[in-house]
Amino acid sequence: METKPRRAMLYVPGSDERKLKKLTDLEVDCAVMDCEDGVAVNKKVDARNTIRSMLDRLSCPGVRDLAVRVNSVSSGLADEDLMEIFKAERLPSTVMLPKVESKAEVQWFVKTVKSQLSKRSSQAPLRVVIFTETAIGLLRLPDILEECQRASDATLVFEGVVFGSDDFCASIGATRTADAHELLYARQKVVATAKAFGMQAIDLVYIDFKDSVGLEEQSLQGARMGFTGKQVIHPNQIPIVQTAFSPSEERIKWAQELISAFEQHQATGKGAFDFKGSMIDMPTVLQARNILKLAEVNS
Amino acid sequence: METKPRRAMLYVPGSDERKLKKLTDLEVDCAVMDCEDGVAVNKKVDARNTIRSMLDRLSCPGVRDLAVRVNSVSSGLADEDLMEIFKAERLPSTVMLPKVESKAEVQWFVKTVKSQLSKRSSQAPLRVVIFTETAIGLLRLPDILEECQRASDATLVFEGVVFGSDDFCASIGATRTADAHELLYARQKVVATAKAFGMQAIDLVYIDFKDSVGLEEQSLQGARMGFTGKQVIHPNQIPIVQTAFSPSEERIKWAQELISAFEQHQATGKGAFDFKGSMIDMPTVLQARNILKLAEVNS
Amino acid sequence: METKPRRAMLYVPGSDERKLKKLTDLEVDCAVMDCEDGVAVNKKVDARNTIRSMLDRLSCPGVRDLAVRVNSVSSGLADEDLMEIFKAERLPSTVMLPKVESKAEVQWFVKTVKSQLSKRSSQAPLRVVIFTETAIGLLRLPDILEECQRASDATLVFEGVVFGSDDFCASIGATRTADAHELLYARQKVVATAKAFGMQAIDLVYIDFKDSVGLEEQSLQGARMGFTGKQVIHPNQIPIVQTAFSPSEERIKWAQELISAFEQHQATGKGAFDFKGSMIDMPTVLQARNILKLAEVNS
Numbered sequence: 001m002e003t004k005p006r007r008a009m010l011y012v013p014g015s016d017e018r019k020l021k022k023l024t025d026l027e028v029d030c031a032v033m034d035c036e037d038g039v040a041v042n043k044k045v046d047a048r049n050t051i052r053s054m055l056d057r058l059s060c061p062g063v064r065d066l067a068v069r070v071n072s073v074s075s076g077l078a079d080e081d082l083m084e085i086f087k088a089e090r091l092p093s094t095v096m097l098p099k100v101e102s103k104a105e106v107q108w109f110v111k112t113v114k115s116q117l118s119k120r121s122s123q124a125p126l127r128v129v130i131f132t133e134t135a136i137g138l139l140r141l142p143d144i145l146e147e148c149q150r151a152s153d154a155t156l157v158f159e160g161v162v163f164g165s166d167d168f169c170a171s172i173g174a175t176r177t178a179d180a181h182e183l184l185y186a187r188q189k190v191v192a193t194a195k196a197f198g199m200q201a202i203d204l205v206y207i208d209f210k211d212s213v214g215l216e217e218q219s220l221q222g223a224r225m226g227f228t229g230k231q232v233i234h235p236n237q238i239p240i241v242q243t244a245f246s247p248s249e250e251r252i253k254w255a256q257e258l259i260s261a262f263e264q265h266q267a268t269g270k271g272a273f274d275f276k277g278s279m280i281d282m283p284t285v286l287q288a289r290n291i292l293k294l295a296e297v298n299s
Numbered sequence: 300m301e302t303k304p305r306r307a308m309l310y311v312p313g314s315d316e317r318k319l320k321k322l323t324d325l326e327v328d329c330a331v332m333d334c335e336d337g338v339a340v341n342k343k344v345d346a347r348n349t350i351r352s353m354l355d356r357l358s359c360p361g362v363r364d365l366a367v368r369v370n371s372v373s374s375g376l377a378d379e380d381l382m383e384i385f386k387a388e389r390l391p392s393t394v395m396l397p398k399v400e401s402k403a404e405v406q407w408f409v410k411t412v413k414s415q416l417s418k419r420s421s422q423a424p425l426r427v428v429i430f431t432e433t434a435i436g437l438l439r440l441p442d443i444l445e446e447c448q449r450a451s452d453a454t455l456v457f458e459g460v461v462f463g464s465d466d467f468c469a470s471i472g473a474t475r476t477a478d479a480h481e482l483l484y485a486r487q488k489v490v491a492t493a494k495a496f497g498m499q500a501i502d503l504v505y506i507d508f509k510d511s512v513g514l515e516e517q518s519l520q521g522a523r524m525g526f527t528g529k530q531v532i533h534p535n536q537i538p539i540v541q542t543a544f545s546p547s548e549e550r551i552k553w554a555q556e557l558i559s560a561f562e563q564h565q566a567t568g569k570g571a572f573d574f575k576g577s578m579i580d581m582p583t584v585l586q587a588r589n590i591l592k593l594a595e596v597n598s
Numbered sequence: 599m600e601t602k603p604r605r606a607m608l609y610v611p612g613s614d615e616r617k618l619k620k621l622t623d624l625e626v627d628c629a630v631m632d633c634e635d636g637v638a639v640n641k642k643v644d645a646r647n648t649i650r651s652m653l654d655r656l657s658c659p660g661v662r663d664l665a666v667r668v669n670s671v672s673s674g675l676a677d678e679d680l681m682e683i684f685k686a687e688r689l690p691s692t693v694m695l696p697k698v699e700s701k702a703e704v705q706w707f708v709k710t711v712k713s714q715l716s717k718r719s720s721q722a723p724l725r726v727v728i729f730t731e732t733a734i735g736l737l738r739l740p741d742i743l744e745e746c747q748r749a750s751d752a753t754l755v756f757e758g759v760v761f762g763s764d765d766f767c768a769s770i771g772a773t774r775t776a777d778a779h780e781l782l783y784a785r786q787k788v789v790a791t792a793k794a795f796g797m798q799a800i801d802l803v804y805i806d807f808k809d810s811v812g813l814e815e816q817s818l819q820g821a822r823m824g825f826t827g828k829q830v831i832h833p834n835q836i837p838i839v840q841t842a843f844s845p846s847e848e849r850i851k852w853a854q855e856l857i858s859a860f861e862q863h864q865a866t867g868k869g870a871f872d873f874k875g876s877m878i879d880m881p882t883v884l885q886a887r888n889i890l891k892l893a894e895v896n897s
Contacts, residue, residue, distance in 0.1 A: 034570075038570045136495040169582070171494060177523060184487065185487030186491060192770055192784060196737040209578050210576050211576075224772060225780045226780065228771065233571070271635065271636045271637040277806055277807070286765065336880040337870040341867055434791070435795075468824075471793040472826065473823055480822075483786065507875055
């Protein structure tokens with residue numbers, strides 16, 4: 001199954017009907033109708049009801065992936081969230097499961113969702129994105145993703161991992177700084193582990209929503225690390241982030257020229273060659289192919 | 300059981316009676332009477348005898364946690380160190396176990412210590428802090444801490460992990476630099492793993508004991524990463540380190556205002572809100588609560 | 599068995615007889631006759647035949663370790679590569695196995711090679727160096743190296759791990775930058791894991807082969823992290839890299855003086871002492887001993 005990157009992933013509180021309706025006019029790779037942390041405790045029921053109703057009524061032609069984030073399994077609210085969502089005629093394209101801390105939580109989720117899916121007529125597979133946002137969740141991430149991979153089938157596909165940096169900081173007692181130096185290990189472990197299972201990796205949120213320079217810098221850094229996208233909390237962040245997670249014209253040109261040079265050298269029997277002062281062989285060609293593939297899928 | 304951070308953890312060689320007696324007038328979260336690397340090979344017996352005698356004679360009202368560091372299990376000296384310490388009327392509040400490389404070492408330690416504890420009348424639980432200071436110890440840290448967690452009970456509680464940076468550098472062949480860039484992976488893995496098991500994480504020592512500016516900088520960096528404290532090798536380092544590992548007045552004020560704003564928004568049904576230019580929801584509130592809790596426990 | 603570091607590890611395409619013959623006059627710790635990524639697809643058979651013939655004909659007195667890199671197990675070409683190499687009278691001192699992703703690949707390799715070795719008269723053990731260059735390979739590195747350790751015996755010894763950075767970047771979707779910030783987690787995990795099993799760790803290649811300043815800087819950084827050597831793709835890189843991975847005169851002097859001071863203090867019963875403004879005890883002495891040992895082995 002083809003999987004498209006969620007370069008920007010925008011949260012909208014599920015209890016805020018006015019903001020949800022704005023999705024109609026929005027252009028974004030992924031919009032998340034939120035039942036979890038963006039919703040006040042006394043609005044949890046409201047949120048899931050509003051989301052269910054919006055799923056059937058809202059038309060969002062500019063949103064490539066319309067998702068719902070339920071509450072975590074450990075919160076005890078996930079079951080009711082899911083039951084409500086499955087009352088909708090039109091399911092979200094993705095369900096997001098936050099604060100995953102064990103493969104048992106994945107197993108519970110899979111069982112619950114597949115039981116609902118089996119009652120519906122055949123359709124496109126439901127996509128799932130999970131969150132890593134605690135110390136124990138990060139420690140067990142390999143086991144958790146192995147379970148996700150095992151559970152993926154024609155009806156349900158685990159597609160990505162979101163790094164929930166602020167919950168993670170709270171979990172390990174770290175203090176968020178502008179350059180996120182304190183999160184380097186966690187971010188790069190999330191990328192490497194997600195990619196080991198062929199999954200997307202979605203980077204931390206930049207909460208200072210008026211600082212577009214800082215946002216661009218952190219987005220580009222995340223893209224260089226291998227993240228496929230970034231969480232956003234304001235519509236103004238979308239174009240900056242989506243551009244940062246798309247290959248630049250310059251990179252695309254570099255990739256095209258490199259691949260062309262490689263093919264010429266291969267034909268003459270040369271496996272390694274000098275390209276603009278760098279010694280190039282297969283691994284760099286694979287990087288160039290990634291760039292062209294990414295440029296194509298986003299176009 | 301309540302656990303108090305060891306912001307500064309000062310080593311005193313167990314063979315140096317003069318320095319041990321100075322603990323009487325010292326103010327520090329944790330003082331460690333050392334049997335291990337701070338003691339010359341020909342003074343190992345002296346050190347353990349002196350420490351046993353000091354345990355019963357020394358009154359240190361300004362030392363919150365009076366600890367003993369025994370030699371490692373693999374050195375073959377830990378058994379005699381423990382036997383001597385358990386002859387004292389008054390046990391240390393914490394035993395520190397260096398160079399832990401396997402859960403088998405934890406099991407041996409637990410068996411040995413619990414057998415001694417069972418012979419004594421009931422008392423406060425003995426606290427244990429272990430050290431990660433080799434490549435294999437770091438690799439197995441998750442297994443080791445899982446064993447520590449399993450072994451903790453009403454008599455014995457594993458409370459923290461110390462990162463022994465200089466032994467670790469020797470183990471992996473790294474060279475210590477001022478900014479400790481070469482240790483980033485190890486330090487952040489230690490924090491994340493310790494916190495996954497609810498344990499304290501105590502950062503590397505700053506051996507250049509005359510450079511208080513560098514010490515402060517590295518202490519603040521460690522605190523931002525989530526370490527709860529730092530090893531010190533000179534009394535002059537204590538106030539700098541303890542201040543760095545305490546929330547600043549400014550941070551406390553920020554946390555109080557944020558929590559107050561959060562509660563107001565929750566009451567009106569808003570889960571996410573703009574606070575001083577940042578979009579805030581539950582995860583940042585958890586960080587703010589951490590700060591206030593830490594301020595309280597250190598006061 | 600004594601193991602000598604491969605400070606510089608130079609690749610030469612196995613299909614390029616002219617370049618292979620230049621090894622006769624070269625001074626380098628390790629030269630790798632390559633069957634893998636440095637060889638065009640239509641030259642794979644050529645490369646292995648040329649290498650087999652060179653193994654018996656080429657005399658390279660300045661090459662400490664003459665190695666062959668076969669294709670990966672997953673490529674399906676490794677078997678034929680190995681069969682051809684084992685036809686040579688004189689085996690390479692080291693076989694390099696790229697893109698290892700599971701212990702099953704190690705097991706296949708060990709079985710295949712040992713079966714060949716058993717047909718030959720007794721000799722020095724064949725050394726093996728494996729490569730980590732994908733997300734899944736990095737994730738499973740501990741398991742893979744445990745298997746390597748288990749398989750090592752008098753005939754076959756696993757001696758090192760190479761970090762294949764460009765394949766790794768392609769695998770996780772990262773973009774290579776000059777300071778390699780995006781690879782920090784992977785590089786330091788490779789070092790720590792290799793050292794946990796007593797193996798060498800060989801750092802990423804610097805493909806910009808005309809920039810000797812950048813090469814030196816990255817080499818020194820790798821050496822500080824604990825890497826024992828670095829891959830090179832041009833003979834001009836060899837002296838810069840081998841110098842960077844050797845202790846400087848200044849470091850050797852520091853180590854000698856520190857050890858001498860330590861021994862004097864030990865004799866007088868002091869375990870920790872002030873040395874040039876730093877508080878020194880056993881761990882720093884271990885680092886100093888590493889330096890002197892490394893200086894000796896490279897001399």
